Amino acid sequence: MLAMPMENGNGAQKSPTCPQLISDPMCICMVGLPARGKTYTAKRISRYFSWIGVKIKDINVGNYRREAVGAQKSADFFDPNNEEGMEKRMQCARRAADEMVDFLNVQGGQVAVFDATNSTRARRQFIIDICKLNSIKIFFVELICDDGEIIEENIKVLY
Secondary structure, three states: OOOOEEEOOOOEEEEEEEOOOOOOOOEEEEOOOOOOOHHHHHHHHHHEEEEEEOEEEEEEEEHHHHHOOOOOOHHHHHHHHHHHHHHHHHHHHHHHHHHHHHHOOOOOOOOOEEEOOOOOOHHHHHHHHHHHHHOOEEEEEOOOOOOHHHHHHHHHHOO
């Protein structure tokens, strides 16, 4: 027997077998140093949410960076004192944030996973401001790993 959609009280349709889990657009913002498992965790979160019927999208700022400046950059590019590198990284974050807002507020997405280091207060504040401006709920998931062997293995997998 097929489940028929029902009205949930505010005019939206829901399935009687799967309640609506997400009522407002949501951003899950990953935080952590490189090679700590952010992208791996983001993909697992997305896979689970998709499995339970949530319209979700991974948005990886690193993909924008690689597209803009190439895959292999020296450590100097990531130096916080490198103003040119800092501006390029911020441009990539803005493009990723635009994609997130479009997905959640135009395409009808429910959850976006904003995958980047987001390790500075300024970057996290930027994301908070974008979310507030666009009525998107946000929460942060920080990954901490100080086990050198795990970090080395993660670097090998990445590069």
